[in-house]
Amino acid sequence: MASAVSNLIIYQGSDFITDFTIENDNGTLFDLTGYTVACKIKKHYTSSTSTTVTGAILTPPTSGQIQLSLGNAVTTAMKAGRYVYDVVITSTTGQKTRVLEGSVSVLEGVTL
Numbered sequence: 729m730a731s732a733v734s735n736l737i738i739y740q741g742s743d744f745i746t747d748f749t750i751e752n753d754n755g756t757l758f759d760l761t762g763y764t765v766a767c768k769i770k771k772h773y774t775s776s777t778s779t780t781v782t783g784a785i786l787t788p789p790t791s792g793q794i795q796l797s798l799g800n801a802v803t804t805a806m807k808a809g810r811y812v813y814d815v816v817i818t819s820t821t822g823q824k825t826r827v828l829e830g831s832v833s834v835l836e837g838v839t840l
Contacts, residue, residue, distance in 0.1 A: 729750070729751070729752055729753055729758060729825065729827065730753065731814075731826045731827060731828060731829055732748075732827065732828050732829075733828075733829055733830045734748065734828060734830045735830045735831045735832070735833070736813065736830060736831070736832045736833070737832075737833050737835060738798065738803055738806065738832060738833070738834045738835070739803065739834075739835050739837055740803050740804055740806060740808060740834060740835065740836055740837035741800055741803060741804045741837035741839065742800055742803055742837070743797070743798070743799055743800050743803070744796075744797060744798040744803055745795065745796070745797045746795070746796050746797075747786065747793055747794065747795045747796075748793070748794050748795075748796070748815070748827075748828055749791070749792050749793050749794075750792040750793075750794060750817075750827050750828075751792060757790065757791060757792035758792040758827075759789060759790050759792070760785045760789040760790075760791075760792060760793075760794070760817065761789040761790065762789075762819065762820040763785060763789070763817045763818060763819055763820075764783075764785075764817065764818045765783030765784065765785060765794055765815060765816075765817055766783060766815070766816045766817075766818065767780070767781035767782075767783045767796055767813060767814070767815045767816070768780055768781065768813065768814070769781060769806075769811045769812070769813045769832050770811060770812055770813070771809070771811055771812075772811075772812060773812055779798070779802065779806060781796050781797070781798055781813070782796070782797045782798065783795070783796055783815065784797075794815065794817075794827075794828075796815070803834070804837070806834045807834065808834050808835060808836035809833075809834055810831060810832070810833055810834075811831065811832040811833075811834065812829070812830070812831055812832065813829065813830060813831075813832050814826050814828065814829040814830075815827055815828035815829070
């Protein structure tokens with residue numbers, strides 16, 4: 729399975745929720761049974777600081793759907809600007825696979 733690229737927009741002070749569907753190379757849904765999800769946002773790939781994004785596998789795990797979310801307190805604390813992110817899934821045997829990556833634009837909020 730190849731890593732997909734998707735660029736995200738996050739609005740400061742707002743809750744952020746987005747869903748993705750992971751597919752096998754042949755276009756079928758990837759079975760996420762037993763997998764865990766990790767996602768971080770960084771200013772650039774070598775940054776020592778990051779924002780941890782909550783990642784969840786949606787039910788049923790055979791649907792291949794992952795949900796990423798940040799609460800409004802977290803997005804309020806993020807400075808406006810451009811960032812990078814990736815999503816890594818880990819199997820029960822410890823195999824890690826990057827399934828999603830891209831840029832994140834955090835847009836400044838007025839009503840925070």
